[in-house]
Amino acid sequence: xxxxxxxxxxxxxxxxxxxxxxxxxxxxxxxxxxxxxxxxxxxxxxxxxxxxxxxxxxxxxxxxxxxxxxxxxxxxxxxxxxxxxxxxxxxxxxxxxxxxxxxxxxxxxxxxxxxxxxxxxxxxxxxxxxxxxxxxxxxxxxxxxxxxxxxxxxxxxxxxxxxxxxxxx
Amino acid sequence: xxxxxxxxxxxxxxxxxxxxxxxxxxxxxxxxxxxxxxxxxxxxxxxxxxxxxxxxxxxxxxxxxxxxxxxxxxxxxxxxxxxxxxxxxxxxxxxxxxxxxxxxxxxxxxxxxxxxxxxxxxxxxxxxxxxxxxxxxxxxxxxxxxxxxxxxxxxxxxxxxxxxxxxxxxxxxxxxxxxxxxxxxxxxxxxxxxxxxxxxxxxxxxxxxxxxxxxxxxxxxxxxxxxxxxxxxxxxxxxxxxxxxxxxxxxxxxxxxxxxxxxxxxxxxxxxxxxxxxxxxxxxxxxxx
Numbered sequence: 001x002x003x004x005x006x007x008x009x010x011x012x013x014x015x016x017x018x019x020x021x022x023x024x025x026x027x028x029x030x031x032x033x034x035x036x037x038x039x040x041x042x043x044x045x046x047x048x049x050x051x052x053x054x055x056x057x058x059x060x061x062x063x064x065x066x067x068x069x070x071x072x073x074x075x076x077x078x079x080x081x082x083x084x085x086x087x088x089x090x091x092x093x094x095x096x097x098x099x100x101x102x103x104x105x106x107x108x109x110x111x112x113x114x115x116x117x118x119x120x121x122x123x124x125x126x127x128x129x130x131x132x133x134x135x136x137x138x139x140x141x142x143x144x145x146x147x148x149x150x151x152x153x154x155x156x157x158x159x160x161x162x163x164x165x166x167x168x169x
Numbered sequence: 170x171x172x173x174x175x176x177x178x179x180x181x182x183x184x185x186x187x188x189x190x191x192x193x194x195x196x197x198x199x200x201x202x203x204x205x206x207x208x209x210x211x212x213x214x215x216x217x218x219x220x221x222x223x224x225x226x227x228x229x230x231x232x233x234x235x236x237x238x239x240x241x242x243x244x245x246x247x248x249x250x251x252x253x254x255x256x257x258x259x260x261x262x263x264x265x266x267x268x269x270x271x272x273x274x275x276x277x278x279x280x281x282x283x284x285x286x287x288x289x290x291x292x293x294x295x296x297x298x299x300x301x302x303x304x305x306x307x308x309x310x311x312x313x314x315x316x317x318x319x320x321x322x323x324x325x326x327x328x329x330x331x332x333x334x335x336x337x338x339x340x341x342x343x344x345x346x347x348x349x350x351x352x353x354x355x356x357x358x359x360x361x362x363x364x365x366x367x368x369x370x371x372x373x374x375x376x377x378x379x380x381x382x383x384x385x386x387x388x389x390x391x392x393x394x395x396x397x398x399x400x401x402x403x404x405x406x407x408x409x410x411x412x413x414x415x416x417x418x419x420x421x422x423x424x425x426x427x428x429x430x431x432x433x434x435x436x437x438x439x440x441x442x443x444x445x446x447x448x449x450x451x452x453x454x455x456x457x458x
Contacts, residue, residue, distance in 0.1 A: 005325070006190075006325065009189075009326070009329055010185065010189070013329065013333065016333065017336065020340055021340055024340070024344045026241065039241075040245060043242055043244045043245070044244045044245055045306070045307075045310055046291055046292075046303060046306045047303075047306070047307055047310070048242050049242070050348065051341055052348040053300060053345050054360070055349040055351060055352050056349070056351040056352030056353075056355075057352045057354050057355075057360060057363060058354070058360055058363040058367065058370070059367065059370075061368060061369045062369070087368060087369060088368055088369075089368035089371065089372075089374075091428050093215045093431070094215055094218040094219065096215075097216075097222055097297040097299065098219075099369065100296070100297055100299050101222065101294070101296040101297040104295075104296035104297075105228075105296055111237070111296075114233070114236065115228060115229055115296075116228065119228045136363075136366075136367070137362075137363075137366040137367075137376070139354070139359060139362075139363070140354075140357075140359035140363070140379070141357070141359065143362070143379045144379060144382070149376060
């Protein structure tokens with residue numbers, strides 16, 4: 001029994017060690033073929049992640065522009081931004097999670113359709129339009145060549161949904 | 170011949186087990202425990218203002234919570250075992266456990282409970298999770314197997330878990346460096362400009378860096394170099410203190426310029442893991458990592 005403890009722990013060390021070293025590289029042929037051995041285990045521990053902090057490139061500023069259409073509004077239309085601060089600097093730690101939440105949702109239109117739009121449709125809204133706005137400064141090499149820096153804006157209309165059609169489905 | 174093979178196996182086994190079962194010294198274990206739990210306490214104190222991400226007001230309903238995961242990362246079941254109405258109670262319980270951990274008044278199952286609560290919050294709303302949440306979940310897992318009350322004579326399980334935590338921290342740094350090598354801006358030496366010119370990421374208006382290519386280039390390249398070199402240098406007793414000091418400066422810089430104070434506090438609290446260790450079979454030889 002005294003020997004069994006170290007043996008069991010050693011077996012776990014090997015298994016867990018391989019898992020944490022291999023799985024952050026999902027493109028690896030080893031993960032493609034043998035990842036199934038570790039995926040469920042690491043997923044349950046929330047350790048299956050790629051550690052791509054600020055990579056391959058640091059992200060640009062991003063926010064969502066949401067247009068809500070309802071007969072209840074005086075103008076019939078209301079525009080909100082997610083997060084509220086749009087692309088501006090906001091050092092309030094209480095707003096950090098809001099920024100992360102909306103960024104995660106905005107990165108994938110299917111998440112907008114599944115989570116964001118139903119959330120607004122529950123609030124007596126007829127129609128929801130979601131656009132994703134990306135703001136960025138020129139790259140460093142471009143910035144060095146210009147006298148006056150100007151922000152570059154991209155607005156991409158992602159999802160438009162009629163809430164009635166949503167309730168029918 | 171058979172005798173030689175058995176001797177070789179026995180030698181390898183003892184070398185292996187002694188490596189994993191090396192005893193961390195008392196002060197290192199104590200400092201890790203205090204620094205980590207205090208950092209996590211302050212990080213999650215802010216969550217009192219964010220409980221609407223984890224209760225019935227959340228944009229993500231409880232029944233949909235697991236659907237938010239990418240298929241690649243989706244857990245089999247959610248650790249969020251409590252109803253939404255209990256979010257405040259679980260938040261307070263978690264913070265109390267962190268206070269007890271800071272004072273060394275926890276046994277293994279109590280840190281295990283803290284880990285489950287932490288994962289429960291993460292699984293309740295994966296979208297609202299930050300990088301530091303993942304780091305905390307990794308190391309709370311290891312610490313939930315550590316005996317923090319008997320620091321003078323930690324048992325084998327504690328020693329192994331501390332060793333695995335050291336390995337994992339090194340792996341994290343190494344991968345963050347490797348991932349950066351996939352980005353052209355990190356090779357060009359301009360990625361720090363992109364990060365610091367983004368107001369959603371930076372603490373100050375740093376657009377003046379446009380005229381300081383030396384600073385931008387040095388900061389970008391030294392970031393990658395530090396992350397890649399952490400693993401080889403921290404495992405060498407001669408270079409360990411040097412790379413840990415560089416790490417503290419690096420994280421202080423990111424905290425100051427990018428408002429990543431909580432992340433910096435949690436990461437640097439883990440540096441205490443690399444205090445001197447003694448092999449169980451050679452009690453007089455310190456720093457045997």
